[in-house]
Amino acid sequence: MKFVDEFRDADKAHALAARIAELCEPGRQYKFMEVCGGHTHTIYKHGLEDYLPEAITLVHGPGCPVCVIPMGRVDDAIHLASQPDVIMTSFGDMMRVPGSQGSFFDAKAAGTDIRMVYSPLDSLKIARQNPDKRVVFMAIGFETTTPSTAMTVLRARAMGLENFSVFCNHVTIIPAIKAILDSPDLRLDGFIGPGHVSTVIGCRPYEFIAADYGKPVVVAGFEPLDILQSIYLLMVQLSQGRSEVENQYTRVVPWDGNLAALTAINQVMELRPYFEWRGLGFITHSAMRLREDFRAFDAEVLFGVPGVRVADPKACQCGEVLKGVLKPWECKVFGTACTPETPIGTCMVSPEGACAAYYNYGRMSRRRVVEVELSRP
Amino acid sequence: MTGRGTNWVDEALREHEEHAAEDATAASRAAGQAGSAGAPSDREQQVLDRIERARRRRPRIREERITMSHGAGGKATQTLIEAVFLDAFRNPLLEPLEDAAQLRVGGARIALTTDSYVVSPLFFPGGNIGDLAVNGTVNDLAVSGATPLYLSAGFVLEEGFPVADLTTIVASMTAAAAAAGVQIVTGDTKVVERGKADGCYINTAGVGVVEHDLDLGAATARPGDAVIVSGPVGDHGVTIMLARGELDIEADLSSDTAPMNTMIAGLLGAVPGVRAMRDATRGGVATILNEVAVAAGVGVIVEEDQIPVRTQVRGAAELLGIDPMYVACEGRLVAVVDDGQAERALAALHAHPLGEQAAVIGHITADQPGIVLLKTAFGGTRIVDLLVGDPLPRIC
Numbered sequence: 001m002k003f004v005d006e007f008r009d010a011d012k013a014h015a016l017a018a019r020i021a022e023l024c025e026p027g028r029q030y031k032f033m034e035v036c037g038g039h040t041h042t043i044y045k046h047g048l049e050d051y052l053p054e055a056i057t058l059v060h061g062p063g064c065p066v067c068v069i070p071m072g073r074v075d076d077a078i079h080l081a082s083q084p085d086v087i088m089t090s091f092g093d094m095m096r097v098p099g100s101q102g103s104f105f106d107a108k109a110a111g112t113d114i115r116m117v118y119s120p121l122d123s124l125k126i127a128r129q130n131p132d133k134r135v136v137f138m139a140i141g142f143e144t145t146t147p148s149t150a151m152t153v154l155r156a157r158a159m160g161l162e163n164f165s166v167f168c169n170h171v172t173i174i175p176a177i178k179a180i181l182d183s184p185d186l187r188l189d190g191f192i193g194p195g196h197v198s199t200v201i202g203c204r205p206y207e208f209i210a211a212d213y214g215k216p217v218v219v220a221g222f223e224p225l226d227i228l229q230s231i232y233l234l235m236v237q238l239s240q241g242r243s244e245v246e247n248q249y250t251r252v253v254p255w256d257g258n259l260a261a262l263t264a265i266n267q268v269m270e271l272r273p274y275f276e277w278r279g280l281g282f283i284t285h286s287a288m289r290l291r292e293d294f295r296a297f298d299a300e301v302l303f304g305v306p307g308v309r310v311a312d313p314k315a316c317q318c319g320e321v322l323k324g325v326l327k328p329w330e331c332k333v334f335g336t337a338c339t340p341e342t343p344i345g346t347c348m349v350s351p352e353g354a355c356a357a358y359y360n361y362g363r364m365s366r367r368r369v370v371e372v373e374l375s376r377p
Numbered sequence: 378m379t380g381r382g383t384n385w386v387d388e389a390l391r392e393h394e395e396h397a398a399e400d401a402t403a404a405s406r407a408a409g410q411a412g413s414a415g416a417p418s419d420r421e422q423q424v425l426d427r428i429e430r431a432r433r434r435r436p437r438i439r440e441e442r443i444t445m446s447h448g449a450g451g452k453a454t455q456t457l458i459e460a461v462f463l464d465a466f467r468n469p470l471l472e473p474l475e476d477a478a479q480l481r482v483g484g485a486r487i488a489l490t491t492d493s494y495v496v497s498p499l500f501f502p503g504g505n506i507g508d509l510a511v512n513g514t515v516n517d518l519a520v521s522g523a524t525p526l527y528l529s530a531g532f533v534l535e536e537g538f539p540v541a542d543l544t545t546i547v548a549s550m551t552a553a554a555a556a557a558g559v560q561i562v563t564g565d566t567k568v569v570e571r572g573k574a575d576g577c578y579i580n581t582a583g584v585g586v587v588e589h590d591l592d593l594g595a596a597t598a599r600p601g602d603a604v605i606v607s608g609p610v611g612d613h614g615v616t617i618m619l620a621r622g623e624l625d626i627e628a629d630l631s632s633d634t635a636p637m638n639t640m641i642a643g644l645l646g647a648v649p650g651v652r653a654m655r656d657a658t659r660g661g662v663a664t665i666l667n668e669v670a671v672a673a674g675v676g677v678i679v680e681e682d683q684i685p686v687r688t689q690v691r692g693a694a695e696l697l698g699i700d701p702m703y704v705a706c707e708g709r710l711v712a713v714v715d716d717g718q719a720e721r722a723l724a725a726l727h728a729h730p731l732g733e734q735a736a737v738i739g740h741i742t743a744d745q746p747g748i749v750l751l752k753t754a755f756g757g758t759r760i761v762d763l764l765v766g767d768p769l770p771r772i773c
Contacts, residue, residue, distance in 0.1 A: 001691055010756035047757020109442040224755045315390055329421055335428035337393035340765040341452045342439050361759040364748060
């Protein structure tokens, strides 16, 4: 299929893998973090690690929109959805994320009106069709989805809609990357930069990673060959002693980002002083809220939320997984108490979560796979 | 207010603690055998073994209420069936959980099955709920190796439902029954108040007769066997999703709903080495392969680039982030066949219009029991697990 198969060509993958292997210095171990959950998903879905030499380890980063939502915010959302005449709209990814009293799916089964939408704009349609209801959109995600929420709010204002509001949980990627770089637990050799976030913010915001921390960054696309090529580019930089920001995903990402999208965000939203991230704790200036001028569309202002901070279950090690300190299977409850059907931690929920990706796609013995390969006629 | 008990996390963790001791014993035993328990690959293997033990434990429902996942055909459905229905109704005829039960009545071997249809929308390209209700039950009988004979039809109708629509649905059922060579011989009608149902739901039950001595069943799959699908996968599910009109995607695609009984009769007549057949409905081909892997205690290796998928289905699935292997079909057979007879089986399927694109998509192996492995078109390896969430509710 055009625009798909050319990015999944096994011959090209073999060729790239050979060049990556040639660049490995004997005895040296390489650790690269793919920041974005979309990359984690691609890596597991296509079995990309089969192409990497043992010296290269991929560490899964915090860029999974659903994974970073703390339990307290899920509780707040369910509180909003339970208010009289409220219809809550949400992306499907959010439906299974556990709060302290269960997930959106559980709340829906118990009678609240929570509907899945594919675009925030669908919420406006629902609001117009239900003038006697109050529609609240559960807005989540990094800079990839923030512009569409901002545009939806602008559209709602232009339409004069009075029964639509946003529960804003948008977060920004740079503070999370900085938190990881400053964390003493992890020694990384480079970053596979988030592709779709960069379509909005461009590549410049990563320059501090290369300049101040001396780590190379390659902004990557989401097809398996994109990621493999990005690993190759990282290896080339390391072998030449360079640390720069490079853009592998030029077919989508402009170096300076999308000015129109950034303008829309800036018009509607501002940085919060701080925001709690699941497992990472409070990070300053790491999330967005609606500006004063748009308070008529801010569900937190209109309804009020309990805002109770709920501590993660002690056994849950999502924070360590999000920071890349633990591999999914190294978490004590991985696959036993915490599974995709009854997730305790968020990393087990979204298809972009490292634990879910590993559980659903990677839960096998590499050693035995090799044996199976050899035994095939 | 909420679906789960307030202490569901505690409960899950308590269970985890209870099993931890047992796991520790198993782990130290494994360590003793392996010699070097400290190596990361061995530690990872221990975790995998622990998960396998956790997955084999008796399933329990943690939710206090039914959620849409319980109807999705994946893990939650399986847990509901095993923890609630099988636990209560348990008997040797029910236990294999095949598409139809096999009974002996007098001297005859009879197959009995039932299925309810709640598809939304009721009318879609390639058919409507009526075709589906007849073909689905015919197929459940056919894949169990029976010749379908008689069907029942039960209707739950919502107050206000247009009679003209009902007439159209019933006409489709008549035509589908004639095409499959079965008769609808008994039925039932209920009407509920407006808002208490969504237009029209249909239940059909069917009986058929088993006229051969083959011992068919997922548990009989053996290492080396070939895995065959009878045609492109995912047409029905994607058609329904697009017919809902929520996605603003248009594609030249229609449902694959069809009776497979003549195609299956042709296959069984030509090839004695058929071990198991399944109808790839909810949960798709992936779910069936997992059922085979667990029932027979074998592994399944599938080659991604051998799975027939229409470009329209693949395109829609790529856009929506779903995997065609999990998307429902309503006229597609998954068969496990003795490898030596795979070519003959393919020839028999190719001879039928429904099976023109039949293909061998993989093999059964003795390694990795209980696990379905996919060799991706990209050249990597991953597992194919049961689906948890439900991207497509009310598909049939």
